[in-house]
Amino acid sequence: MVPQDRLRQIVERFEYLEAAMSEGKGDIAQLGREYAELRPVVEIAREWQDLSAEITDTEAMRADPEMRALADDELPGLIARRDAIEDRLRLALLPKDSADARPAILEIRPGTGGEEAALFAADLQRMYQRFAETQGWKFDVIEEATTELGGLKELVANIKGDGVFARLKFESGVHRVQRVPSTESGGRIHTSAATVAVLPEAEEVDIQIDAQDIRIDTMRASGAGGQHVNTTDSAVRITHIPSGLVVVSSEKSQHRNREIAMQVLRTRLFDLERNRADSERADARKAQVGSGDRSERIRTYNFPQGRLTDHRINLTLYKLDQVMQGDLTEIIDALISEDQAARLAELDG
16 A cells, blocks of 8 residues: 555655745755655656546446446556556655665675685675676775785775665675685685675765864875885875774875775764664664675675575576676666565565
């Protein structure tokens, strides 16, 4: 069933915004953003309301013996159309994650498995970078530390574009790989892992950081194998004393590094606040795909069999080569659909 009270509130709010903008009242930019968000919902709602009214009128026609046959002929098609629109409307009315439209900070770190885990972490970086390219997103590396064999010790990247966090937020967790490492002479399959975290980018208004709560250190930037990128003390390390969080940025401009490091620090603190709020709403978490715990093993990449399995939704695909080349659309769409279905089921319950 469609929640009539919520539907009426949304339509009334939309009509208010429309009137306010036409009269030039308030912050036009902010009103315009809210108007744009509500417009698709209201369009579906009005279509549903029109069909519902048409069905009511057609059912009333059945009281006239001369019109009954025509009404009986039209009703099934009208009801089928309304039901299809109702499914779209119920999805549109689901509460939105306010962070969905934001850019994201992507963090990748190797887990168990030594050098092989670092090499797999580098593979994951390439996978996400290629996926970002297919979406028309901008992928900027903020901090990257590599091993001598080309593995990844740590990656922090900023991804900007339309709906980045909404599409990538279910990627957080432990990604496990099963394959024969290039360093393995005996052909044995090894299992290793890497951890992925996707955080919605925070704005200054989201998190206020007291200058007394941070310590800023400058140091020389270095690249793979400890080779100095430059000889000036341009790299910046910011330590947030209350939380113990440490952020490093190593671009050539010290001023730019401070900006980047503060941005990442705000994002991590914002994520901690979101997780704390989620924990307080424990019942709501049952409707999410996975627990949201980044120590949870979410996916296995089995190279010998060319198989990818997402353990949260029991999805198995035999297209691992394409996935590693950035073809993540099928997986991401399935995760979003499962999350929507779970939240709809909870509303119905």
